[in-house]
Amino acid sequence: MIKNEDGLLSPPLLATARMGELLAQQYLEGNTVNGVKKVAWFSSGAPIEILQALDFFLYTPDNHAALCGARKMGAEFSEIAEDHGYSRDICSYARTDFGSYFAGRTPVGKIPRPDLIVVSNNICQTILHWYQAMGAYLNAPVFVVDTPFLYEDAKEHQIEFVKMQLEELIPIAEKISGKKLSYQRLKEVIRLGKECGDLWMEILHRASTKPAPISGFDAFVLMGPIVALRGEPSTVSFFNDVLKEVDQRIANGIGAVKNEKHRILWDNLPIWYRLSWMSKKLASLGIVVAISNYTYMWGEPAQYYDLDRPIEGIAKVYLHTILNRSTGYKLDLMKRMVAKFSLDGVLLHSDRSCKPYSLGQFDQATALLDELKIPSLILEADHNDSRIFSEEQVSSRLQAFAEMMG
Amino acid sequence: MEIPTRATIIKQVKKSGLKIAAVLPFHYPRALLRVYGFHPMEIWGPPHVDHLDGLQHFPEYTCKIVQNATRFLLDLPTATIDCILIPHTCDSLQGMASVLKDFIKPDQPILTIYHPRGRRESDLLFMEKELKCLAKNLEAVSGKMPTNEEFSAAIELEDEATGLLAEISQHRATYDVSDREFYTLLRSREYLPTEQFIQVANNVPKGIPELKGPGLMISGIVPEPLELFDRINDLGAHVVIDDLACCSRRIYKTFKEADPFKRMAKQLISMPPDTTVSTPYRERFDYLTQQMQKSHARGVLVYNVKFCEPELFYIPMFEQTMKDAGWPFLFIETELSPEIPQQVLNRINSFVEVLS
Numbered sequence: 001m002i003k004n005e006d007g008l009l010s011p012p013l014l015a016t017a018r019m020g021e022l023l024a025q026q027y028l029e030g031n032t033v034n035g036v037k038k039v040a041w042f043s044s045g046a047p048i049e050i051l052q053a054l055d056f057f058l059y060t061p062d063n064h065a066a067l068c069g070a071r072k073m074g075a076e077f078s079e080i081a082e083d084h085g086y087s088r089d090i091c092s093y094a095r096t097d098f099g100s101y102f103a104g105r106t107p108v109g110k111i112p113r114p115d116l117i118v119v120s121n122n123i124c125q126t127i128l129h130w131y132q133a134m135g136a137y138l139n140a141p142v143f144v145v146d147t148p149f150l151y152e153d154a155k156e157h158q159i160e161f162v163k164m165q166l167e168e169l170i171p172i173a174e175k176i177s178g179k180k181l182s183y184q185r186l187k188e189v190i191r192l193g194k195e196c197g198d199l200w201m202e203i204l205h206r207a208s209t210k211p212a213p214i215s216g217f218d219a220f221v222l223m224g225p226i227v228a229l230r231g232e233p234s235t236v237s238f239f240n241d242v243l244k245e246v247d248q249r250i251a252n253g254i255g256a257v258k259n260e261k262h263r264i265l266w267d268n269l270p271i272w273y274r275l276s277w278m279s280k281k282l283a284s285l286g287i288v289v290a291i292s293n294y295t296y297m298w299g300e301p302a303q304y305y306d307l308d309r310p311i312e313g314i315a316k317v318y319l320h321t322i323l324n325r326s327t328g329y330k331l332d333l334m335k336r337m338v339a340k341f342s343l344d345g346v347l348l349h350s351d352r353s354c355k356p357y358s359l360g361q362f363d364q365a366t367a368l369l370d371e372l373k374i375p376s377l378i379l380e381a382d383h384n385d386s387r388i389f390s391e392e393q394v395s396s397r398l399q400a401f402a403e404m405m406g
Numbered sequence: 407m408e409i410p411t412r413a414t415i416i417k418q419v420k421k422s423g424l425k426i427a428a429v430l431p432f433h434y435p436r437a438l439l440r441v442y443g444f445h446p447m448e449i450w451g452p453p454h455v456d457h458l459d460g461l462q463h464f465p466e467y468t469c470k471i472v473q474n475a476t477r478f479l480l481d482l483p484t485a486t487i488d489c490i491l492i493p494h495t496c497d498s499l500q501g502m503a504s505v506l507k508d509f510i511k512p513d514q515p516i517l518t519i520y521h522p523r524g525r526r527e528s529d530l531l532f533m534e535k536e537l538k539c540l541a542k543n544l545e546a547v548s549g550k551m552p553t554n555e556e557f558s559a560a561i562e563l564e565d566e567a568t569g570l571l572a573e574i575s576q577h578r579a580t581y582d583v584s585d586r587e588f589y590t591l592l593r594s595r596e597y598l599p600t601e602q603f604i605q606v607a608n609n610v611p612k613g614i615p616e617l618k619g620p621g622l623m624i625s626g627i628v629p630e631p632l633e634l635f636d637r638i639n640d641l642g643a644h645v646v647i648d649d650l651a652c653c654s655r656r657i658y659k660t661f662k663e664a665d666p667f668k669r670m671a672k673q674l675i676s677m678p679p680d681t682t683v684s685t686p687y688r689e690r691f692d693y694l695t696q697q698m699q700k701s702h703a704r705g706v707l708v709y710n711v712k713f714c715e716p717e718l719f720y721i722p723m724f725e726q727t728m729k730d731a732g733w734p735f736l737f738i739e740t741e742l743s744p745e746i747p748q749q750v751l752n753r754i755n756s757f758v759e760v761l762s
Contacts, residue, residue, distance in 0.1 A: 085722030089467070089713050121523065121684075125497050128523060128684035129719035136687035136723065144684070146529070148520040148536075149500055151507060157535035164528035327501070328508030352467050355715075359501025362463055363509035380465075 008283035010254050013214070015242040016221060022234055023063075023224050027108040033057045038115045038177045041134070043127045044227050046120040046145055047318045049193060049310075050169055052231050053186040054177040059112055061134065062127075063228045065093040068100060069272030069384035071107050078385050092353040092384035094130040101137065114140045116176050118169070122147035122324040124356045141176075143169055147319050151326050154319050162315035183310065190305050190313065193231035197302020199239035200226050204299065206246045207290045208341045211255025212263065213246050216289030217279040218256060220270045226298040261286030262405045265337050267330075267364075268349035268357040269294055269383035281395065285402040290341040293333055294357075297322040327360030331367055338374055344405045346376040353382050377401040407587055409594045409606055412447065416486065419445045419599065425488035425548060428514075430475060430502070431627065432651050433521045433677060434493050435537055435670050440600070441552040441560040442544035444488065448596035449475045450652060453630045454744045463505055464498075469713045470742035471627070472498045476506070484513050489547050494520045495682045496716050517543050523683045525675050533671035541667075557666035565660040565673075567600045570607040572657045578646060578701075582613030585635035585645045592653045593632070620761040621646030623694075623703040625724075626710035627717065628652045631744050634709065637751055643758040647701035649694060655680050681716040690720065691727040698733060705734040705761045707754065712739045734760050 033039060037057040042048050044062035051058060068074055069092075077099025078092055084102050086095055100106050117140050119131035128144060135142035145165050148158045170181055203222075207214050222242060225235040249255075264282075266289045271278060282289065301320040306313030322330060334346060346368055348361040365376035377397060382388035410418070419426055427444040439446050455474040464473055479490060490512070492503035507516045519540050522529035545551060552560075571592065574581065578588060591610060595603050619642040629635070629650060638645060648654045659676035663669035677683075679690035698706070706728050710717050725735045736757040738750055 085725060087718040087721070090715050090718050094719070125500070125682075125684070126715050126719075129681070129716060132684050132686055133719060133723065142686065144523055146523045148522075148532075149494055151504060151518055155539065157532060157539065160535075161522070161528060161532040164531070165526075168526065168528060326508055327504040331508070350465055352465075355468065355497040355501060358465055359468060359498065360505050360509070362465075363505055367509070 006280060006284075008258060008280055010249075010256055010258060013218060013222070013242065013245050015238065015245050016218070018238060018241065019222055019224055022238060023228060026228060030057065030059055030108070030112045031110040033112045039112045040173075041114040041117045041131075041140075043119040043123065043131060045123040045127075045318065045321050045323070046118045047166060047314050048118070049186060049189045049231060049314050050166065050173055050181065051116075051118065052189045053181055054173050054179050056116070056173070056177060057112060058228070059114070060228055061097045061131075062093055063224065064100070064106065064108065064111065065096040065384060066272055068096045068107060069093075070275060072273045072386065073107065074273055074384035075386045077103065078387075088385075090353075091124075091126045091130065092382050094126065094133075096384050097130065097134070101134070114138060116140065116173065117142045118145065119143070120145040120147055120318060122318050122321045124323065124354065126355075141172075143172060145169070145318065147324055150319065150324055150329075154316070159312065159315050159319060162319055163312050166311050166314055186310055187307050189231045190307060190310055192233060192236055194302050194305040196226055196230045196232075196235050196239060197299040197305070199236065199243060200299035201296075201302070203239060203243050203246060204291060204295060205340075206243070206250065209250050210263075210342065211253070211257070211260040212288045212290045212341075213249035213254060213256060215256035215279065216266045216292040216295065217270070217275055219292060219295040220275060223295050223298055230298070255288065257283045257286070257288040259283075259286050260288045262344045262402065263288055263290040263342055264345045264347050265290070265334060265341070265343050266292040266294070266347050266349065267334065267361065268351045269354055271349065271381050271389065272384055273386045274389060277391075281398055285398060287398075287402060287405075289347070290343060291337050293322055293330065293337065296333070296337075323356050327364065330360065331364045334364065334368065335372060338368070338372055343374065345401065346374060347401070348376055348378045349383075350378050350380045351383050352380070352388055353384065375401070375404040377404075407583060407591065407606065407610060409590060410598070410602070412597045415597050415599070416447065426486065428479060428482075428487045428490045430490075430492045430499055431471065431495055432493065432656065432682075433495070433674055434491060434519060435540070435674060436600070437557070437560040437564040437666075437670060438537060438541060438544065439491070440564065441556050442541070442548045442550050444544065444548065445599060446491070446597075447487070448652075449478060450596065450628045451475065451630060451742050452478060453742050463510065464501065467713055468501070469498045469711055471711055472502045474742065476502060476510075479506075480510070480512065487514055489515045489517055489544075491517045491519065494518060496714075498713070515543070515547055521674065521683060529675055530668075530671055533675055534667045537667050537670055554666065561666060561669055563600050563604075567595065567603050567607070568658055568660060570604060571595060574607060574610065575648070575654050575657060579615070580612060582611045582615045584615070585617070585639055586632055589629065589635055589645075589648075589653070590632055596652065617644035619643045619758065620704040621702060622761075623647045623649060623698055623701065623706045625649035625694075625706060625708045626651070627714055628711065628742075629709055630740075630742055631746065634746055637746060638707075638754060638758075641751070641755045641758050642762060646703045647697055649697065651680070651682070654678065681720050684716070687720065687723055691724065694724070695727065695731060698728070698731070703733070705736070705757065707757065708735070708737045710737075710739055711742050
């Protein structure tokens with residue numbers, strides 16, 4: 001929750017507390033699920049529909065790592081991973097996860113052991129190495145859903161490849177779960193997944209209103225269920241409530257930032273251990289993060305779900321995540337967002353731990369200025385390792401950025 | 407052992423009328439390039455380029471191979487190369503290809519190829535189709551439409567070279583050349599026309615080399631500078647086997663298939679266990695353990711370019727596996743420069759003393 005002692009921000013959405021409950025319930029169930037249900041770990045971008053339809057209990061280490069980051073445990077766990085030989089130059093999510101594993105500690109009570117690990121490289125290649133390592137440590141089978149990177153529009157053979165892998169996953173998951181996949185159930189999961197994605201996009205698009213009723217920081221917090229619980233009826237219900245509350249704010253002219261002067265886009269992952277500080281710092285400068293392409297990523301591909309061709313639809317959804325698309329595509333998306341959300345600037349978080357997101361930012365910033373006269377700020381930090389954050393440097397750069405926007 | 411330089415080969419190739427494809431690391435279909443009239447010149451840096459120029463486009467935590475290669479390519483006279491092929495090896499090369507295509511837009515076309523991460527039936531089918539896609543792009547650049555016979559001939563020739571590479575790598579101890587000469591030969595595969603590589607490889611002096619001290623496995627992406635091997639010898643050790651991306655990780659199996667695309671696909675996905683395709687850890691370490699046992703290496707030196715995540719993830723378990731088996735392990739990260747820092751030499755020296 002973003003705290004608001006200084007009155008710079010509107011009170012948090014009521015739905016935020018319910019979001020915490022949803023995730024807490026999931027983690028609580030995870031504490032005692034081994035032996036009761038089969039457990040599947042999945043990378044945040046991996047296709048989970050087949051697993052959901054087979055009633056696996058689902059857990060994503062990425063979400064856990066982000067939670068550790070938000071609880072300011074990222075640096076501590078990273079140091080433990082580094083003591084075990086892992087380099088500081090690998091992804092800080094992975095280091096957080098390794099550190100938690102080696103320490104036998106977690107803020108969620110107990111992490112369930114996996115019966116199956118499903119990983120997809122549609123967010124990065126690094127995640128394959130991370131999950132293969134965990135598979136080795138835990139002696140768990142790892143299934144890779146390999147999603148070829150899209151330098152251009154997806155080609156037929158790329159979609160076919162992902163579809164074939166999903167078809168290969170079915171008998172493996174059935175064997176482990178001890179159940180037969182029901183296509184009716186699968187379609188219901190897909191229908192709910194699409195509904196979640198569509199609702200999420202509607203929520204995000206509400207920020208095109210002035211003042212923005214919801215900020216990117218609210219979205220960073222609220223996105224938990226679409227990452228960890230997409231396709232669940234509880235997530236659909238939750239997002240419906242969020243939408244109602246956001247519409248109420250619009251009706252009452254309530255903005256997320258009380259003194260909204262500038263509207264910006266946040267590119268890349270958030271800085272989890274400094275969400276509150278960043279939010280207030282930007283708010284003090286009259287800046288609202290109206291949209292982030294990172295939160296957008298969890299709803300944009302939902303358009304590809306297809307109830308008539310369920311497996312092919314899933315293949316297309318997971319091929320088209322923003323991180324699996326070219327630097328040119330991301331620039332086009334940013335340009336569309338500038339127009340749709342009436343943006344004055346773009347903040348590009350140069351995340352040391354995320355090369356797929358960070359490479360290309362220099363050229364994107366140049367293009368935004370040249371083509372749209374939109375100023376950018378490139379901010380060096382890390383999404384989970386607080387040792388790579390300099391408050392003074394960031395403060396003065398944000399100040400200068402605000403002045404650039406006038 | 408006379409091996410022509412890259413500059414000599416570029417002139418030679420240009421004169422012969424072939425086109426030149428600049429190829430980034432590291433799995434790619436040599437035979438396919440050949441049959442469409444392209445000669446591959448691989449780019450692994452190079453180390454002498456000032457990487458600071460590469461920082462125009464990439465943050466400082468990007469690997470130097472990408473930074474240096476970008477600068478190097480942009481500084482080359484346009485007529486030198488006809489296309490740039492960037493295999494999808496890692497997040498950094500992914501970024502490089504994307505930035506070149508979308509922003510830098512050099513005169514030469516940027517071609518890509520995606521190597522699937524597994525060896526399943528689906529991976530094989532995909533690899534075939536990906537090769538056909540690349541073939542179409544090569545046809546568009548070259549205007550060539552090869553026959554089946556031309557395909558077969560190209561594959562047979564590359565298979566011969568691969569076979570020689572395997573033979574030489576496995577019988578290092580029967581070649582009377584220094585480690586530096588040996589790896590100069592292996593790395594000449596990066597730029598020599600295949601016929602010339604075969605000729606050179608068939609004429610490596612046979613005999614028992616004068617190599618003193620303990621034998622090492624060297625692992626990593628690319629050992630630069632090659633002077634490293636002289637220094638290892640000077641410090642009292644020698645290299646008996648490698649797990650280098652530029653060398654042994656490209657010893658593919660050969661297959662007989664009527665369909666050239668199926669044949670090339672099978673070959674490419676048959677590569678040894680490799681970090682860049684995220685081979686399951688146990689499989690990779692079982693393989694490396696076998697290699698250590700076969701070669702009687704006494705220790706492992708991992709010598710790698712900084713910021714290389716595929717390699718970095720495997721290091722802790724790699725080290726533990728080797729140490730559990732009784733083999734000392736040294737991991738060194740470098741900046742990909744033309745000189746070897748004294749600090750690095752000191753560490754190798756201490757390591758060799760442990761092994762001796």
